[in-house]
Amino acid sequence: MPYDPSAFPPFAVTVDLVVLTVRRDALCALVVRRGEQPYQGRWALPGGFVRADEDLTGAAARELVEETGLCVHDPHSPAPDNGAHLEQLATYGDPKRDPRMRVVSVAHLALAPDLPAPRAGGDANSARWAPVETLLGQEGGARGEEQSGQLAFDHTQILADGVERARSKIEYSSLATAFCPPEFTVGELRRVYEAVWGVALDPRNFHRKVTGTPGFLVPAGGTTTRQGGRPAQLFRAGGATLLNPPMLRPEV
Incomplete structure (x- = not known):
């Protein structure tokens, strides 16, 4: 069948980021308040949007800096390792996901230790960390605009997919250490x-499992009392x- 350009209308490619960190013992996601239409506020x-001269990972890193001031490095890049983790999550292409035009989004998942308070920029009026249970409507206290389904576009589904990816990957990979500083205790x-x-x-069963799993943790050669109580051994x-x-x- 001959190629007919009119049969393929133009579309744009975007990147969306599920940025997760642990703050005050809660899994939190980074969200920004939109300053422009659609879904203003x-x-x-x-x-x-992905620019013509950049790849997807570069676009994800740029958007993160522009809208929040946070830097998360791809573990395969030559940039210094800051303990963060960045990977592609999934592609979202529902024809009606963006009211402006046909837009395909390549979502990325970023994980990092206790990140600082973000700053807004680009087309975002404000940025903040919010517990994922609140954003996904999984706790009784969720209400108002933070309830499930209230994120712009299809971002509630993207966030849910990113959270489930993180939950499942820490079962069989060492990804949980991406939420920790370079040296950490078993309790952390x-x-x-x-x-x-x-x-x-x-605590006892967990300590036995993680220290008994080959290659998971290695002693860092020191201890810390930053959590109070007796000195705890540090690991990497x-x-x-x-x-x-x-x-x-565990089943819940």
């Missing part, structure tokens, strides 16, 4: 699992990318 995930790592999964874990992420046996998520 509504909360949304950070993101924007346990609180990451508890925040991401939304469950309470037995080991070289393993896949956990064997996996850290299975």
Whole structure:
């Protein structure tokens, strides 16, 4: 069949970012308040249109800086390692997802330790961290514009997909350490699992599992009292990318 340009209307490509961190023992996502139409005044995930001269990862990193002032590096880039993790999440292409025109979005998932308060920029009026349970309407206190379905575009679904990706990947990979500083205690790592999964874990069983999993953690050679109480041993992420046996998520 001959190529007919008129049969393929123009469309744009965007990047949307699910940026997750653990703050005050809660899994939080970065959201920005839109300063322009469509959905002016509504909360949304950070993101924007891909420029003609940039690749998808570059566009994701640029939009994150422009709208929030935060830098998250691709682990495969030559930039210095800041403990963050960036990966492509999924592609979203419903013809009606954007009222302006046909827009295909390539969503990215970014994970990092306790990130600082974001600053708004670009087409965002404000930016902040919000608990994912509130944004997804999974807790009884959620109400008003933060309830499930109130994020702009299809961003509630994108956020839900990003959260589930994080929850499932920390079962079988060392991804949970991306939420931790370079050196951390087993207790701090346990609180990451508890925040991401939304469950309470037995401290002794967790300590036995993570320290007994080959390549997961390596001693950092020091201790800390930053959590109060007796000095706790510090660890670093080991070289393993896949956990064997996996850290299975408790049933709730």
